[in-house]
Amino acid sequence: MDADWLRHQFEVSRPRSRALTYRMLGSYEEADDAVQETWLRVVQASSTEVENLGGWLTTIAARICLDKLRARKARHESPSSTFPSDERSNIDAAPGPEQEVLIAESIESALLVVLDRLVPAERVAFVLHDVFAVPFDEIGDIVGKTPTAARQLASRARRRVQDRAALEVLPCTGSAASRSKHWRI
Numbered sequence: 623m624d625a626d627w628l629r630h631q632f633e634v635s636r637p638r639s640r641a642l643t644y645r646m647l648g649s650y651e652e653a654d655d656a657v658q659e660t661w662l663r664v665v666q667a668s669s670t671e672v673e674n675l676g677g678w679l680t681t682i683a684a685r686i687c688l689d690k691l692r693a694r695k696a697r698h699e700s701p702s703s704t705f706p707s708d709e710r711s712n713i714d715a716a717p718g719p720e721q722e723v724l725i726a727e728s729i730e731s732a733l734l735v736v737l738d739r740l741v742p743a744e745r746v747a748f749v750l751h752d753v754f755a756v757p758f759d760e761i762g763d764i765v766g767k768t769p770t771a772a773r774q775l776a777s778r779a780r781r782r783v784q785d786r787a788a789l790e791v792l793p794c795t796g797s798a799a800s801r802s803k804h805w806r807i
Contacts, residue, residue, distance in 0.1 A: 632679065638676075639679060640654065642680065642683055642687075642750075643660075643686070643687055645749045646687040660679060660686060663686075664682065680750075688743065688764065688765060691745060691746070694742075740782060744778055746764065746765055747765060747772050748775075751776045752776065752780065757769075758770075758772045759772075
């Protein structure tokens with residue numbers, strides 16, 4: 623593949639890659655690092671036989687996130703806060719649309735806390751399938767499992783997220799559709 627074409631295609635896919643890595647890792651800084659690492663791996667790889675560049679980039683980014691999540695669990699780390707604490711104190715005082723954005727961010731933060739309780743493979747399967755609609759056969763390849771096992775990982779993660787979310791007290795401003803739309807791309 624031509625280097626300029628590859629660079630252009632990567633830049634076109636950067637927003638999706640960043641969204642994917644952020645939702646898996648829960649930190650913009652880690653997401654940016656994962657996207658950069660994806661680019662480094664793309665440049666180093668022999669990409670002459672790639673038929674689906676978008677799928678290939680998603681696979682690389684997801685595997686990087688899986689590695690980072692496994693390392694985080696092994697070191698008992700948690701992601702950094704998604705936005706500064708001074709913004710949290712202004713959630714109730716902010717007017718109109720600004721308040722909606724802050725509430726959406728707090729919901730996203732709460733969901734990231736819930737996702738952080740999942741094992742890495744469950745989190746990757748859940749985010750790839752439920753947020754990015756990646757098929758289970760591709761998810762299975764990424765996490766090193768069969769498509770059926772990948773489906774089970776996502777299902778288990780979905781149940782755990784729903785069970786945990788039912789216990790969490792989340793702000794109830796706006797419609798459920800608008801809150802869920804914020805989480806999806």
